[in-house]
Amino acid sequence: MGWSEIFIDALVASIGPVAAAYALSAIGLNIQFGYAGLLNVGHVAFMLTGAYGLAITVDAGGSFYLGILVGILASIVLGLILGAPTLRLRADYLAIVTISAGEILRLVVRSSWAEPVTNGVFGIQRFANDFFDLNPFEVNKRYGIGDFQFQGRQLWVMTVGWSLVLLAALLTKRLIGSPWGRALRGVREDEDAVRSLGKNVFLLKLQALMLGGVFAGLGGMLLVIEQQSVTPDAFLPRITFFLYVIVILGGAGTIWGPVLGAIVFQFLFFFFDGFMSDAQEAGWFGDALDATDAQQVKLVLVGVGLMALMAFRPQGFFGDRDEQLVGDD
Amino acid sequence: MPPGRLVRSQRFASQLVLSPRSVPQLATLKTSARHLHIKLIATALLVLAMFGVAAPAALAQDSSIKGKLESIDNDDREPVPGVEILVEQDGTEVGVATSGDDGSWEVPVPAAGTYQVTLNLDTLPDGVAPTDPATMSLPDVAVRDGQNKTVRFNLGPGISSGVNDWDRLLDLFILGLKLGAIIALAAVGLSLIFGVTDLVNFAHGEMITLGAVLAWFFNAADAGPGWPLLVAAVPALVLSAGFGAAQEAGLWRPLRNRRAGSVSILVISIGLSFAVRNTILVFMGGEPETYTQYVIQEEKDYFFFTTVPKNVIIVVSTLIILGAVGLFLQRTQAGVAVRAVADNKDLAESSGIDVNKIIMITWLLGGTLAGLSGIFLGVSERVQWDMGFKILLLVFAAVVLGGLGTAFGAMLGGFIVGLSVEMSTFWIPTELKNAVAMAVLIGMLLWRPQGLLGTKERIG
Numbered sequence: 001m002g003w004s005e006i007f008i009d010a011l012v013a014s015i016g017p018v019a020a021a022y023a024l025s026a027i028g029l030n031i032q033f034g035y036a037g038l039l040n041v042g043h044v045a046f047m048l049t050g051a052y053g054l055a056i057t058v059d060a061g062g063s064f065y066l067g068i069l070v071g072i073l074a075s076i077v078l079g080l081i082l083g084a085p086t087l088r089l090r091a092d093y094l095a096i097v098t099i100s101a102g103e104i105l106r107l108v109v110r111s112s113w114a115e116p117v118t119n120g121v122f123g124i125q126r127f128a129n130d131f132f133d134l135n136p137f138e139v140n141k142r143y144g145i146g147d148f149q150f151q152g153r154q155l156w157v158m159t160v161g162w163s164l165v166l167l168a169a170l171l172t173k174r175l176i177g178s179p180w181g182r183a184l185r186g187v188r189e190d191e192d193a194v195r196s197l198g199k200n201v202f203l204l205k206l207q208a209l210m211l212g213g214v215f216a217g218l219g220g221m222l223l224v225i226e227q228q229s230v231t232p233d234a235f236l237p238r239i240t241f242f243l244y245v246i247v248i249l250g251g252a253g254t255i256w257g258p259v260l261g262a263i264v265f266q267f268l269f270f271f272f273d274g275f276m277s278d279a280q281e282a283g284w285f286g287d288a289l290d291a292t293d294a295q296q297v298k299l300v301l302v303g304v305g306l307m308a309l310m311a312f313r314p315q316g317f318f319g320d321r322d323e324q325l326v327g328d329d
Numbered sequence: 330m331p332p333g334r335l336v337r338s339q340r341f342a343s344q345l346v347l348s349p350r351s352v353p354q355l356a357t358l359k360t361s362a363r364h365l366h367i368k369l370i371a372t373a374l375l376v377l378a379m380f381g382v383a384a385p386a387a388l389a390q391d392s393s394i395k396g397k398l399e400s401i402d403n404d405d406r407e408p409v410p411g412v413e414i415l416v417e418q419d420g421t422e423v424g425v426a427t428s429g430d431d432g433s434w435e436v437p438v439p440a441a442g443t444y445q446v447t448l449n450l451d452t453l454p455d456g457v458a459p460t461d462p463a464t465m466s467l468p469d470v471a472v473r474d475g476q477n478k479t480v481r482f483n484l485g486p487g488i489s490s491g492v493n494d495w496d497r498l499l500d501l502f503i504l505g506l507k508l509g510a511i512i513a514l515a516a517v518g519l520s521l522i523f524g525v526t527d528l529v530n531f532a533h534g535e536m537i538t539l540g541a542v543l544a545w546f547f548n549a550a551d552a553g554p555g556w557p558l559l560v561a562a563v564p565a566l567v568l569s570a571g572f573g574a575a576q577e578a579g580l581w582r583p584l585r586n587r588r589a590g591s592v593s594i595l596v597i598s599i600g601l602s603f604a605v606r607n608t609i610l611v612f613m614g615g616e617p618e619t620y621t622q623y624v625i626q627e628e629k630d631y632f633f634f635t636t637v638p639k640n641v642i643i644v645v646s647t648l649i650i651l652g653a654v655g656l657f658l659q660r661t662q663a664g665v666a667v668r669a670v671a672d673n674k675d676l677a678e679s680s681g682i683d684v685n686k687i688i689m690i691t692w693l694l695g696g697t698l699a700g701l702s703g704i705f706l707g708v709s710e711r712v713q714w715d716m717g718f719k720i721l722l723l724v725f726a727a728v729v730l731g732g733l734g735t736a737f738g739a740m741l742g743g744f745i746v747g748l749s750v751e752m753s754t755f756w757i758p759t760e761l762k763n764a765v766a767m768a769v770l771i772g773m774l775l776w777r778p779q780g781l782l783g784t785k786e787r788i789g
Contacts, residue, residue, distance in 0.1 A: 039595055041531075085774035091592060092529040093778070096729060097770060099531070100722040104767045111760035112401075112460055112483045237718075241603045244596065289611070296611045303604025310596045311584065 006274035008147045014267035017154055020161030021047075021223035022266065025239075026246045026258035027168045028215030033244075034252035035176060036208035037188035039095040042082070042102030043216050043243050048235040049074040050217025052109060055124040055230040056117060064130035068221065075217030079210035087205045102237050110232035123231030131225060132156070157226045164222070165259055168215055173255045175211075184208055185253075238299065242269075245302055248309050251319020260318055272298050392472050394446060395435035398428045400457045400484045402759070405617065405713075408432030409457050409484055413449035418442060427452075441474040448482050455628075460485045460758045485759040494755075499634050501752045507640045507709060509747025510647035512720065513740045514702035516727040517654060518573075518695025520739035523728070524671030525691045526581060527591065531598040533699060534721030535605040540569040540700025541707035541716060542609055549621045550613075558622045558708070566700045573696020576601070577689055602718070610714040617711040643705045650701070651740050654694070658736055667691055671734060722763060723750065726770040732783020741781060745769075 013019065025047055032038040053071030058064055082101055086094040109118045118124070137143065137152030144150055150158065175181050184204055186194040191201050224230040242265065250261025273295070279285065280294035289297065309316065394416055398409040408431045416423045416436040423444060426434040438444060447466040450459070459465045460483040472478045519533045546553045547561030580601070584594055626637040658664040669677040670687045678684045706716060727746040731738025746766055753765040773780065 037592060039592060041599060081771070085771050085778075089774070089778050092595065092733070093729070093774060095531075095595060096529065096725045097774070100725060100767050100770065103719075103722060104764050108761060108764055111758060113758045113761055238603070241599070244599070248596070292614070293611045296607055299607035300604050300611060303600045303602070303607060306600030307597050307604065310593050310600065311589070314593055 002278060005147065006271060006278065009274050010267045010269075010271035012148060012150070013270035014263045015158070015162075016150070016266070017157040017161055017226045018223065019262050019266040020158060020165055021219045022243065022246060023165045023219075023259045023262035024161070024168055024222060025216045025219030026243050026250075026262050027165065027172060028212035028219065029243050030212075030247050030252060030254075030258045031172060031175075031208055031215070032212035033247060034254070034257070035181070035188060036184050036205055037091070038087075038205060038209055038212075039091050040082075040098045040209065040212070041095045041240060042098030042100070042105075042237075043212075044235045044237060044239040045082075045098070045102045045105045046075045046078055046213040046216035047220025047223060047239065048105055048109065048232075049078045049213075050220035051224045051230045051235070052118065052124075053217070054221050055127040055224070058127035059119075059124050064128060067127065068218075071217050071221055072214050075213040076210045079206070079213040083206045083209040087202055087209070099237075099240075102240055106232045106235050106237075118232070121232060123229060123234075125229045127230070128225045128228050131160075132228075154226060157222070161222045164218060168218075169255055169259060176255070180204075180207075188253075238302075241302060241306065245306050245309070247316075248306065248314065249316050251316035252314075254316075254319050257316060257318055261316070264317070269298060269302075272301065391437055391439070392441060392474060392476050392478070393435050393437045394444060394470060394472060394478045394480060395433070396480045396482065398432040398434065398448075398482060398484060400486060401460075402486045409454065411452065411454065413452045415447045415449060417445045417447070435477075438472055441472055441476075444470045444472060446470050446480055453484070456486055457484050458486070458759070459483065460760060498752070498755060500636070501755055502748065503634060503636045503640055503644075505748035505751035506644050506744065507747070508723075508751055509744035510644050511702050511705050511709065511743075512723050512727045512747050513651060513743025514647055514698045514705070515720070515724045516731070516739035516743045517651065517736050518698040519724060520728050520731070520734055521667065521671070521691050521736055522695045524734040524736075525667060525674075525688050526585070528581060528594055528598065529733075530576075531595070531721075532576070532602040532605060533695075533724065534717035534719075535602055535609070536569060536572060536696055536699035536717065537703040537706065537720060537724075538606070538609055538714065538717030539572055540565055540703030541712045542613060542703075542714075543568050543700070544704045545613075545618055545620060545707060545712040549618065555621070558620050558704075562701075562704055565704060566697050569700025569703075570693045570696040573692040573699070574689060577692040582685065582688075606715060606718055613712075613714055615714060617713040619711050620708060623708050639708055643709065647705070650698075654698070655737065655740075663687070663690055719763075723747075723766050726766040728780075729770055730773050730780055732780025735780070735782045738780055738782035 025043060028046070029040065029043050032040045032043075050071040053074035054064075054067035057067035057070040062070070078101075082094070082097055086097050108114055110121050112120060114120070132139075132153065135152065135156040137155045139152050141152050142149045143152065143155055176185070183194055183197075183199050186197075186199075187201050187204050194204075195201050220235070224234060246261035246265045247258050248261075249265055250257030250259065276294040276297060277291070280289060280291055285294065396414075398412055400407045400409050408428075410428050410430045410432060412428045412434075414426050414428070414434050414436065416425070416438065418438075423438055424436040426436045428434040436446075445466070445468050448459075450465060453459075465482060467480060470478060470480055515533065515537050518536075519530060522533075523529055543565035544558065544561045547556050547564055548558045549555070553561075580597070581594070584597065589597075623639050626639055628635050628637055631641060656664075658668055666677065666682045666687045667690065669680070669682060670684055674684060677687075703717060706720060710716070723746050724743075727742035728739050729742070730745055731740070731742030746769060749769055750762045750765050754762050757765070
């Protein structure tokens with residue numbers, strides 16, 4: 001059992017580009033779920049629209065920056081489409097529509113019908129050359145100490161990614177402290193009370209859904225930019241579940257909760273991943289679990305973890321019990 | 330190898346193998362029969378990725394045109410054997426190939442030039458159809474000297490082609506009724522459970538999967554007893570009902586007693602769905618499985634249509650069962666109590682109804698119906714770990730369409746969704762049929778959010 005190796009791998013994963021992408025998307029989900037009380041179970045759909053908006057634009061000859069703009073707009077439009085029919089109804093309806101959208105959008109993107117634009121299952125490659133032209137690090141050089149190291153390419157994505165996370169968190173802080181943010185938290189606690197103050201509750205929720213969607217769209221771009229390759233199957237429904245665990249683990253309705261949650265989640269996920277691989281190889285499970293099974297067990301744990309957190313510690317590890325829509329009715 | 334290909338294979342490998350640490354380990358796996366296939370592919374991709382070499386293209390020979398026929402249904406790829414492919418040049422036949430067991434075919438061509446490649450639609454097996462019939466004949470396939478040109482035909486599930494429009498619509502109508510029956514069975518349970526507990530159970534899809542997987546275990550699994558499917562269905566349904574009851578007793582009732590908020594209960598049901606789905610994945614693996622019976626059937630003539638007997642049996646027995654559920658709700662004391670609890674829990678309780686008992690009865694009923702829906706789905710398609718999650722999207726659409734909380738609305742919604750999804754494939758590609766359900770769902774919420782038979786108070 002190579003404990004130090006497992007530990008370092010998990011550490012690398014916890015601050016790597018994917019963790020930054022998850023953190024950014026989780027900040028978006030936190031605005032929707034944590035502050036506005038919206039149960040968006042198809043957050044991955046927003047990541048997909050962001051990433052594909054960028055890739056398709058560049059693929060069609062647009063510039064990288066235009067692509068980012070298109071990706072952001074696509075996420076906003078998706079928020080409109082999903083929010084307009086559902087946000088006047090009780091919370092279940094948004095959940096039903098978003099969980100369907102998350103999966104169906106992926107199936108549409110990978111279908112042969114959409115292939116002329118999306119290139120089907122193979123996806124689109126090389127859409128971020130402009131981004132890597134700005135890379136100040138040496139592409140193939142490895143930075144770091146011992147096994148704890150990143151390629152220059154990764155380091156550049158991480159620098160930009162975590163800067164975006166920081167900006168997004170500060171922006172969220174600013175927004176939540178503003179009158180708009182107070183009204184939003186009011187919507188979470190008691191819609192009727194907010195309505196009686198003359199606020200347009202529907203519009204507030206829709207704005208929260210779209211703003212959260214924009215962060216997820218940027219998160220989706222971040223997720224695919226390192227490989228410069230976007231494929232439909234990078235956006236499996238399980239990512240939405242990961243993001244829920246991240247938000248609740250870190251503390252829903254807190255500024256830094258989603259960021260800490262992403263780091264801790266990635267660390268635990270990869271620590272357990274390495275542990276299960278080694279344990280399986282060492283024959284701890286006998287014939288009961290083969291290597292694939294051992295990998296899948298951690299997904300079961302994600303589900304159980306989500307249930308347990310929600311049932312026993314809904315404020316997460318860093319959250320505040322008062323900032324909870326999930327407390328007693 | 331072009332650089333694009335390399336990137337692709339590396340990425341696939343990294344998807345199969347989540348952690349960089351497990352890379353060297355995968356290659357030295359002890360092979361177990363169950364995952365042998367996946368492992369072989371993974372290992373092959375791994376080798377490709379690690380050394381960055383292409384699979385050696387066929388040793389330098391003359392030019393040829395080749396391909397691999399696969400029927401693609403969402404995530405599933407099935408090789409299509411026994412299909413004739415004709416290669417012609419200026420109207421003269423150059424060669425014919427028949428696809429092998431793995432779907433691959435190859436026709437050698439004498440020289441560089443432009444060829445016409447045609448797939449013989451009459452040789453397609455039942456249940457496989459072109460996603461776009463216009464692309465089944467490729468007029469201009471240019472082959473360079475010494476090149477092994479790959480061409481692709483997009484095939485998907487569907488009824489065999491070569492029939493006229495009316496017959497095709499009739500066939501789709503039958504398929505729609507069958508899918509509708511499967512959806513309706515699951516939707517009734519989901520809707521009733523919502524009625525009495527106010528919970529939209531996201532784990533309902535896993536109740537569907539569980540019914541199918543348990544029946545598969547008793548019927549066809551290596552470790553199982555190998556009973557006939559009709560016998561295997563009995564313990565499967567009992568256990569499905571038990572799963573519903575266990576959820577209620579072990580999870581939802583304690584949460585209700587603790588007065589947990591509705592949002593946290595929803596999140597817990599989402600977590601449960603994720604945990605159960607992946608537990609099933611660990612136990613049965615990702616490969617689709619089939620029952621030992623009723624997989625392939627001869628079509629038979631019924632009054633004015635032709636179809637396989639299992640479709641008729643699924644639809645007829647569903648109608649009988651739904652009728653029985655309707656009678657139960659309308660005519661029996663327990664059924665009336667279920668409706669009373671759904672209508673107003675406090676009033677029901679104060680008029681002497683044991684609310685917890687009624688809720689338990691609803692879970693048992695919902696679990697059984699979901700399990701049966703799963704077995705029918707398994708008979709009609711295949712048994713796979715995420716089958717319930719995939720159909721849950723249609724079940725949700727049905728429940729919302731009929732009106733959340735209404736049993737009869739859910740039945741009606743089930744058949745409407747089933748018919749519109751299947752019949753839409755007459756006009757649009759098969760791969761997009763689930764998007765139709767999504768469109769129906771959103772359209773319904775905009776037009777009449779309470780659903781066809783629902784009441785306004787329930788919706789928000």
